[in-house]
Amino acid sequence: MTASTNGDANYVIDGLQYCSWSETVFRQMRAGGVDAVHATIAYHEDFRETLGNILAWNRLFDQFPSLIMPGRSAEDVATARDTGRTAIFFGTQNCKPAEHDLELIEVLHLLGVRFMQLSYNSKCAWATGWVEEDQDEGVTETGRRAIAEMNRVGMVVDMSHSAERSTLDAIEQSSRPIAVSHANPSAWRATGRNKSDAVLKALGETGGMLGFSLYPRHLKDDSDCTLESFCEMAARTAEIMGAENLGIGSDLCQGQPDAVVRWMRSGVWEDEDTPTPDSVKGVGFPDQPDWFRTNADMPGIAAGLGAVGFSATETAGIMGNNWHRFFAYSFGPAEAREPAAAAAAG
C-alpha cells in the first residue's frame, strides 16, 4: 500500500465522484492518499432503486474491507486515514430518491446519505436545474420544507446542478451552510453549470463549501485545461469567498460508459414516446486533463496550489481539511453542532 502523502494532521477529501467503482479505483484512492470521497449513489433512481444502490455499496464494503469503509461522520474520515482506507460518503444528485416524501429524507440519512441535490439539471418539485435557468422561479415551497428537514437531520443541501435563483434561495433559506460540491466559477469557464460570483460570494459568507470540479466541461479549455490555469482559478475564487470554504469535488466519472452521461442528462425527460433530445445525441464523457485522470493524481493538485501561492495551511485546507471541518458540523442533528465556519467566513 502506498503511504499517504499528507501529514498527520491533514486530510485529503474529494467532495464528489461517480466512478464505475472497482478495486482499481479504490487502489488509486489509496495511491492518491484520499481519505474520504463523497460518492454519488443516485441520480434519477426512485427510493427503492436507491436502496438497491446502497446494498450494492454494502457488497463493495464487504468485498474490499482493506481499501474502503462506510463514511457517516467526520470521525470516520480519521478512522479511515488511521487504518489506511478511504471512507465513502453517500450522496444523491437529485431529489428523486426522496420521492417528494419529506419523511424519506430522515430514512435516507439513517441509511448513510449525507448530501442531496435539490435538483439535477432540470426543474423538479423542489428547485430548478441549470438547463432550465429561464424558468427558474427559485426554491419551491416543498423545497423550502425539504431544506428545513435536511437541516434538521444533518443532510447537506447540494446545489451543484441547480440554476442561479434556486441556488441563491437555498443559500438564504438553509439554516446550515450548504455545498456546491462540484462546480467552478462561470467567470473562468462560461457555462450555466458553473457558478456566478454572486453565488460564490453568498456561499462563502454563509460558511458554505465549493468543491472545484475537474470535469472537462467545467474547465477552461476543456480537456486541455492546464493545472496552472486550474490553480490560478482557485486563487481568484479564494479572493471571492475565502480559501477556507474551498475544496475539491472532482466529479471524476472514471470508467463509466458514454451511455451513462446520456442517462444522466435525459433521465427525467425521456420516455418511450419522446425522441432522444438533441442535447443528448452522441454525447459522451470527455477525456480528463492529463494531470487528473485518476485518484492517484490527487497529490499533483496540492503541488499546483502551492505553486500559485497558496500557503501550506490553505493548500491542506483545499485538499481536504475544509471538507473535514464542514463534515464535522454538517452531518449531525441540527441542535448538536454549531456551524463554526459561518462565523469564520463572515
Place this chain on the structure above:
Amino acid sequence: MTASTNGDANYVIDGLQYCSWSETVFRQMRAGGVDAVHATIAYHEDFRETLGNILAWNRLFDQFPSLIMPGRSAEDVATARDTGRTAIFFGTQNCKPAEHDLELIEVLHLLGVRFMQLSYNSKCAWATGWVEEDQDEGVTETGRRAIAEMNRVGMVVDMSHSAERSTLDAIEQSSRPIAVSHANPSAWRATGRNKSDAVLKALGETGGMLGFSLYPRHLKDDSDCTLESFCEMAARTAEIMGAENLGIGSDLCQGQPDAVVRWMRSGVWEDEDTPTPDSVKGVGFPDQPDWFRTNADMPGIAAGLGAVGFSATETAGIMGNNWHRFFAYSFGPAEAREPAAAAAAG
C-alpha cells in the same frame, strides 16, 4: 431514578413488548431495572408504514434521551445499563414489512430491525401462523430464502406466532439459533399459540431462545395465573431445553386500546367487503396478572424464579443474561460471530 436491582455483571432484558409507549412506560422500565427491551414496531404494516414507525421511535429517542436509547448490538445493552437507560431493539411480528422483497431484509437491518417473525397468526408467503395450523405445510421456498438472508445479515428468525411444522422447519433450516421471543409450553397452557415440547427441545438443542410470555392468554388460569405456577412452569421448561436458553418475553401490551388487539388478529383478513371475523368480535386485552402489570414488576419475577429453586446464576440468565449472550452472537454478519450457545446446549 430507581437504582437497578441487578448486580454489576447482570442484565435485565425483556424479549418482547408492544406497549403504548410513553414516558410512564419508560420510567417503569427504569424502575424495574430493565436494561433492554425488544419492542415490536410492526405487525401488518408494509415497508413504507414500517419506516414511519421507525421515525416515530426516533422522535421518542429525541424526546426521552435520559430514559431510552436505540439498541443495535449487545454492547448497547451495556451502554444502556451503564448510563441508566433502556436500550430499545426493533422487531416485527410479521414478514409484511419486507413485502416479500428479500433485499428489504438487509435494509430493515440497517435501520435497526433485529427480529422478524416469518408469520403472524395466519399463513403468509414465508410460513404458516398458528391459527391456520391445519394448513401448515411448513416454511415455504421463499421463507427458506428469507431465513438464509436473515442469517446472513444478523436478523433473528422469530417463530412466536407460527404453527408447529413451520416452527420446526425454521429451527432446522436456520444456520443460526432462532428465537421464540414470547410464548410458553403448550403442556402448561394448552393453546396452539404456545409451543410443544418437541419445538422446545429442538429450540434448545440448536441454542435458540424461548422468552416466557406474561400475556394472560398464554398463561395457565389466564389473568389469575400465580407467580408460583409461572415459575414452576419455567423450571419444567428448563428440564426440556436448558435454563441457559430461557428468557423473559413478556408480550406486555400496556396501555393499548382493545381496538389494537382486534387489528392484530384481523389485520390480514379484513377488507371493506369482509365482515369482522367472529374470532375478533368483542375481543379485548385481558387484565395482566397482579404480579406483572408493568415493567416495574420485573424484580418480582427474579424473586419467584429463585423461590422455585433456580440458582442465582440461572435466575440472572433467565432475567436477561441469556438474551444478552444471544444478542451478542445474533445481530452481526453471519461470518463475524459463532453461535457459542449452540454448542453449550448440545
